[in-house]
Each structure stands twice: as structure tokens, then as C-alpha cells.
Amino acid sequence: MRERNIGIDLIKVIGCLGVVALHVCSKAFITSSHLVVDNGYITLFNEVLYYLGVVSVPFFFMVNGYFLLNKKAITYKYVINKILIILLISVSWSFIFSLQSWIGSGNSVYTLLINVFSVYIQAGEFPQFWFFGSMVLILLIVPLFNKLLRNYKTVYYTVTTVLIITCLIIDLINHLKGSPVSLNVIQTFRFWTWGAYYLIGGILGSKTTKKGVISFNKLLVLTIVVIIYEILNKAWIGTPNAEYNYDNILVMCWIVVLFIKIVNINFDTVSDKVKNLILSMSFSSMGIYIVHLKVLFLTMHVLDVKNPIVNILDLVVVFLISYGIVFLLSKTRYTLKLVSL
Structure with a gap:
């Protein structure tokens, strides 16, 4: 059995914090119509935190590929069980909050059901659940790519290369056109992007060498x-939204290099308290992903998140409250199932 790599747990924590940063920090400089608020350099730090969060979603896909594509064998029985767990958790959360909005509204049961399942297409009570929708679709072909990585590496690498090239072509078109070509493709169905990161994760999970790990100084410069x-690209492609940076070659290289660097961190000299905190937050990562937008919605009624300084405070508040909620829910066996995959 492979020894637990705390670096992977740290990647989950960073990915989770990054998602919260994307949703919180954007409030300081992006309007509801996805336009940039011109505040000069006042919101620069918020922008930096926001664009650092671009690692989050790719990290989640890479971690899944890292593990699942390197299992000795994956059966469709395993895949179906995994999909059912994802659907049960996401539908449960969506139903609870959709029901709350539906009661007394006078809308039909059909409207309720549409709202419950629309979360998979970036709508409804939990628009961030598009990630679960995309994961379900990818899981359907995981047994095939698991087999390719183990027995037909050339084919696997070819498919990965094709997906990466597709990403680069789309990014090039974005710049030539001055607007994202995938603007009308919801994130659930951007298979070229998520497939590329997923398969890259599988490749990294199959490698054990620590050669070629970039130095900290070079990583900092990158x-x-x-x-x-x-920050400059928001003017080049006509939108500040970080999701349109995932396909860029520079961003992809940075995410992959950062992933490799973290995976290869030596935690032998790190205190047990720090390692236990990382493990605890890693265990809570999906739960935090689930509840953080609801927490953000509540804090926005109390804090002026458009204020750059308050916005940074809210980033910490949303993350910690979300972590606390998940920690409490994980204390009973029944509610634990709502926050863990």
C-alpha cells in the first residue's frame, strides 16, 4: 500500500482555499455583470488572491486523476457506486435548500425538481455543484483511461496531448477573438480542460521520481x-473571470509545477500538530466546497465585501466558518455522509 502523501492533502486544502478566494475576492473588483470596478490599485491585493485561486479546480481534478487512474483496476461497479455517492450528497443538499425556497412559493413540483437538478449545470441553490456533474461524466470513462495508463501508455499520452493542444488552441482563439470562445459552454461540459488536468494528474500519480523539481525561488518567479x-489578460480576452485562464499554457505549466512541488515536500520535520491540521482540513475540503457559498451569502449581509480590506477579512471568515460547520457535521455518522466523498 502506498504511504500517505501529506502533500496531496495540502493540495486539497490549497484547492479548497482557492475556491473560497475565487468567490470571495471577486466581490471586491468584479461586478454582477462581470465587469471590472476601476479602483486603481486599491483592489490589487484582492485581485492577486483571486487569480492565485485559479489553481483550485484544476487541483481537484488532478488529485482525482492522481489516485483513480493509478488504481490496480477500476470496475464499473466501483464507478457506479462512486457516482451514486456523489449524486446522493449533492441532491440531498440541493433538495433541502430548494425545498425551503419552494414551500409557500406556489410553484409546481416540476419546478422544484428542475431547481434541485439544475445545480449540475451551474444554476440552482448550489451552482458550484457543476464540479460534481463534470466529475460524474468523467467517472464514466475512468475505467478506460485507467486501463490505458497501465497497459497502453502511448495511447494515453496521445489523448492527453490532444486535450492539451485543444486547450491551447481555444486559448489562442480567445486572444485573437478578444473574448472567450467557451463563454456559452457551462463549466460542466468543458471536457477538454478538465480531461487534460485529470489525465495529467494520472501521469503524475504514476511517477515516483523527485528529479526535476523546481526550486522555490524559480517557482516564486513563475x-x-x-x-x-x-491580471493583464482580463483586458486581452474581455473578461476578468479566472475560469478562462485554465487553458493557457503558462497557467497550465504553473499549476502542474506547483502540484509537483507540493507533492514532493518533505514533511518529516513538520510538527504533528501542523500535519494533523492539514489532514483535518483535507478531510473537510469537499464539505467546505459544498457550504462555503451559503456562508458567503450570510456574511455579505453583515460585511461590506466590496471594501478591499473587509473583503480579505471575509475570505478568512468564510473559510473558517465553513471549516467549523463541516467539523461539527462530521461528528455524527449521519451528517458525516453529507460532507464527505
Whole structure:
């Protein structure tokens, strides 16, 4: 059995924090119509935190590929069971909150059901559940790619290369057109992007060498370059939304290099308290992903999230409250099932 890699747990925590940063920090400089608020340099730090959050969703797909594509064998019985768990958790949350809105509204049961399942297409009570919808679709072909990675590596690498090239072509078109070509494709169905990151995760999970790990100083420089690019790119492609940076070659390289760097961190000298905290937050990562938008909605009634300084405070508040909620829910066996995959 492979020894637990705390680096992977740290990646989950960073990915989770990144998602919260994407949703919170955007409030400081992006309007509801997805336009940039011109505040000069006042919101620069919020923008930096927002664009650092671009690692989050790719990290989640890569971690799943890292593990599932490197299992000795994956049967469709395993896949169906995994899909049922994802659907049960996401539908339960969506139904509870959709029912609350539906009662007394006078709408039909059909409307209630539409609202419950619309979360998979980036709508409804939990629009972030598009991720679960995309994961379900990818899981359907995981047994095939698991077999390819184990027995037909050339085919696997070819498919991965084709997906990456597709990402680069789309990013090029974005820049030539001055607007995202995938603007009308909801994130659930952007298979070229998520498939590329998923398969890259599988490749990284099959490698055990630590050779070629970039130095911290070089990684820092690369990170600064990527953030500068992302901030400038909002003018080049006509939108500040970070989701349209995933296909860029510079961003992809940075995410992959950062993933490799974190996976290869030596935790032998790290205190047990820190490692236990990482493990605890890693265990809670999907739960935090589920509840954080509801927490953000509540804090927005109390805090002025458009204020750059308050916005950064809200980032910490939303993450910690979400973590606390998941921690409490995980204390009973029944509610535990609502926050863990």
C-alpha cells in the first residue's frame, strides 16, 4: 500500500482555499455583470488572491486523476457506486435548500425538481455543484483511461496531448477573438480542460521520481509572472473571470509545477500538530466546497465585501466558518455522509 502523501492533502486544502478566494475576492473588483470596478490599485491585493485561486479546480481534478487512474483496476461497479455517492450528497443538499425556497412559493413540483437538478449545470441553490456533474461524466470513462495508463501508455499520452493542444488552441482563439470562445459552454461540459488536468494528474500519480523539481525561488518567479499575466489578460480576452485562464499554457505549466512541488515536500520535520491540521482540513475540503457559498451569502449581509480590506477579512471568515460547520457535521455518522466523498 502506498504511504500517505501529506502533500496531496495540502493540495486539497490549497484547492479548497482557492475556491473560497475565487468567490470571495471577486466581490471586491468584479461586478454582477462581470465587469471590472476601476479602483486603481486599491483592489490589487484582492485581485492577486483571486487569480492565485485559479489553481483550485484544476487541483481537484488532478488529485482525482492522481489516485483513480493509478488504481490496480477500476470496475464499473466501483464507478457506479462512486457516482451514486456523489449524486446522493449533492441532491440531498440541493433538495433541502430548494425545498425551503419552494414551500409557500406556489410553484409546481416540476419546478422544484428542475431547481434541485439544475445545480449540475451551474444554476440552482448550489451552482458550484457543476464540479460534481463534470466529475460524474468523467467517472464514466475512468475505467478506460485507467486501463490505458497501465497497459497502453502511448495511447494515453496521445489523448492527453490532444486535450492539451485543444486547450491551447481555444486559448489562442480567445486572444485573437478578444473574448472567450467557451463563454456559452457551462463549466460542466468543458471536457477538454478538465480531461487534460485529470489525465495529467494520472501521469503524475504514476511517477515516483523527485528529479526535476523546481526550486522555490524559480517557482516564486513563475508565480509572479502568472499573476501578472492573469491580471493583464482580463483586458486581452474581455473578461476578468479566472475560469478562462485554465487553458493557457503558462497557467497550465504553473499549476502542474506547483502540484509537483507540493507533492514532493518533505514533511518529516513538520510538527504533528501542523500535519494533523492539514489532514483535518483535507478531510473537510469537499464539505467546505459544498457550504462555503451559503456562508458567503450570510456574511455579505453583515460585511461590506466590496471594501478591499473587509473583503480579505471575509475570505478568512468564510473559510473558517465553513471549516467549523463541516467539523461539527462530521461528528455524527449521519451528517458525516453529507460532507464527505
